[in-house]
Amino acid sequence: MSNKLLILPICIIISTLLHGQGAGKNKIYGHITLSSNKSVIVRGDGYNKDGSKVMHSADPMAMAERNVIISFHPLSFTPDLTPTADAYITQKEQTFIPMVLPVVVGTTVYFVNEDQFFHNVYSNTPRSRFNIGRRPPGNSYAQKIKKSGVVKLSCDIHTHMSGMVLGLDTPYFTRIDEKGQYLISDLPDGKYRMEVFHPQFQTAFSEIIELKGGISLQKKINLSKP
Amino acid sequence: MLRSKIFLLFLCLFSSTACFGQLQIAFNANLDMELSKGGDLSHYYYNEIHNSITDWHFDLSQANLMASFIFSEQWKINGRLLMKRRLGLEFEQLRIPQLNIQWFPKEKNYSLTLGRFINPFGSFNEKQLSTQRTFISIPLAYSYYHNVSQEVGLMLTGGRFYKIQHSGSVDWGTTNQYYGGYVTGLQFNWWSDAPKPTSLKVALTNGASNIQQILSSPLSLGLVSRLQIQPSYFWKQGFSLSFGSFMESAEINKSISELNQYYQLLIGTDYSLGSGFFSFSGELTAAFYKVPVFDPETMVFLGDADPISQRLSSFSTYFDVKYEPPFFSGSFLAYRIDALIFGRADIDGLDNDNWDNSVLRHSIGLGYKVLPFLLLRTMISTQSVQNKPQWDTRQRAFRLMLTLHY
Numbered sequence: 001m002s003n004k005l006l007i008l009p010i011c012i013i014i015s016t017l018l019h020g021q022g023a024g025k026n027k028i029y030g031h032i033t034l035s036s037n038k039s040v041i042v043r044g045d046g047y048n049k050d051g052s053k054v055m056h057s058a059d060p061m062a063m064a065e066r067n068v069i070i071s072f073h074p075l076s077f078t079p080d081l082t083p084t085a086d087a088y089i090t091q092k093e094q095t096f097i098p099m100v101l102p103v104v105v106g107t108t109v110y111f112v113n114e115d116q117f118f119h120n121v122y123s124n125t126p127r128s129r130f131n132i133g134r135r136p137p138g139n140s141y142a143q144k145i146k147k148s149g150v151v152k153l154s155c156d157i158h159t160h161m162s163g164m165v166l167g168l169d170t171p172y173f174t175r176i177d178e179k180g181q182y183l184i185s186d187l188p189d190g191k192y193r194m195e196v197f198h199p200q201f202q203t204a205f206s207e208i209i210e211l212k213g214g215i216s217l218q219k220k221i222n223l224s225k226p
Numbered sequence: 227m228l229r230s231k232i233f234l235l236f237l238c239l240f241s242s243t244a245c246f247g248q249l250q251i252a253f254n255a256n257l258d259m260e261l262s263k264g265g266d267l268s269h270y271y272y273n274e275i276h277n278s279i280t281d282w283h284f285d286l287s288q289a290n291l292m293a294s295f296i297f298s299e300q301w302k303i304n305g306r307l308l309m310k311r312r313l314g315l316e317f318e319q320l321r322i323p324q325l326n327i328q329w330f331p332k333e334k335n336y337s338l339t340l341g342r343f344i345n346p347f348g349s350f351n352e353k354q355l356s357t358q359r360t361f362i363s364i365p366l367a368y369s370y371y372h373n374v375s376q377e378v379g380l381m382l383t384g385g386r387f388y389k390i391q392h393s394g395s396v397d398w399g400t401t402n403q404y405y406g407g408y409v410t411g412l413q414f415n416w417w418s419d420a421p422k423p424t425s426l427k428v429a430l431t432n433g434a435s436n437i438q439q440i441l442s443s444p445l446s447l448g449l450v451s452r453l454q455i456q457p458s459y460f461w462k463q464g465f466s467l468s469f470g471s472f473m474e475s476a477e478i479n480k481s482i483s484e485l486n487q488y489y490q491l492l493i494g495t496d497y498s499l500g501s502g503f504f505s506f507s508g509e510l511t512a513a514f515y516k517v518p519v520f521d522p523e524t525m526v527f528l529g530d531a532d533p534i535s536q537r538l539s540s541f542s543t544y545f546d547v548k549y550e551p552p553f554f555s556g557s558f559l560a561y562r563i564d565a566l567i568f569g570r571a572d573i574d575g576l577d578n579d580n581w582d583n584s585v586l587r588h589s590i591g592l593g594y595k596v597l598p599f600l601l602l603r604t605m606i607s608t609q610s611v612q613n614k615p616q617w618d619t620r621q622r623a624f625r626l627m628l629t630l631h632y
Binding site: 039040041042043044045055093116117118122123124125126129130131132133134136137152156157159 | 249250251252253254292293294358419421422423456459460500501502503504505550552555556595597598632
């Protein structure tokens, strides 16, 4: 019996070493500052057809500032890619909420129409095309995200609507909070490519970092449009 | 000269950056290229293909630069610079079809627009760009020239009605609605999002809905309004009304002292329904005119010093069905039936006849969003004209359009 109890932790340690992971769980946190320089010339939302204000949700998750995603892509080991749970995007007040949904590749994303009128969701992103057709209020539709990268979302009925699914090849990611802060506390030892995604800047930051020994690392990032 | 004015205009708008620290310029652009072939009786005013290029023809069709100069949450200037083919021929026509200033009061659900803006009548006018249109051709009510002219009113001779020549060119008449889709004036726009989206637009304009001039001469007035409701989540319905003077002063009509007495009245309804991968949309419009009657044999108006007034009517409708196959994402297949019917003209001493030949057009269209910035559409149409059976297959059209958009 005592031999069996000894073998179990040895197996765990060997397994961990084979995966290149240390025993420590590392923590990385920090603050992301967004450049306040406002661009004078920007791409329009489309043709201003009639002068009525376009409906847009005031939900913070519909704002670009709350849709900055920080991800850590292991370079020294292969992580388990368990599909992300509760992957929902709602269409409310003619807005995709959240504007950016980060998910692990292979996740099924559900689109839910919470408005009192038709919505459609389609993507013309090469290799990730789909079209779910017109969906009535309350209707939910599932779409599997098969590729990593950005899948741009649009609504054929409300052409000003745009959203994104960010397919990731890593389970280590988070979203900044309302103060611009982020925290990931369960990173195994190893080498990573740290990326910051901003819906307007796309991949706005990329850096190789190495974590080991259960350290707690602070990293402040200042994002500005390239 | 026009280009210099356009350059100066944009220079003024850009230089205003210095005056308004918060100015932001949001812009979009698109470029259309078209391959076409038409029947031997094609005509730009009938099927949008000029009769000198009925054989296979490939050319730039139009280029657009749209910009919004956003000064604050409350103030905005919208402009559109358009370069297109003149009568479907040379790619040279440079215009500013839209230029307006908008005011959005803080936390209110209404706005005011002053300048040149989209005619609020119906639902088609707001589909200004090719990326918003299912078909390449525009509906008959907006594109088919009929026997009412802005300069001479109803054109007839010998009891028949046809196109006439005056002032050195053929007068092809006019359309029920201006194909360009813009009017000049002041628009009030109100909207409500809950519980069901509703909107109301009322515009005081420079004339009837078919007027093409940016500034009418003589200065005339028109009123255009549209109410849009949403009875159900799958159904939008619009109701439109337009009334205004449409005759333009010219050498040939200087004998008429009061051109503003002649008018065009439009009453219309439009709808949009859909389910799954199907959508259905269309418009139904009744047009009523009060016009003078011009006799090209004598080159004078009937009644001469005291021209008679003729009341005319016409009805137009189109119905679109669009299917987007889920197994071929980004593509669509569509069908349109389009009709323009003319009422009878009851003029003493002349045949009691329709004042123009009614038209029926069938169109089939295909489209595919090749890339997020590239749209490919093609269509085939055929039309038949009342009393012209020999035209039946000779005004058909094939059009293929590639649209680059940003």
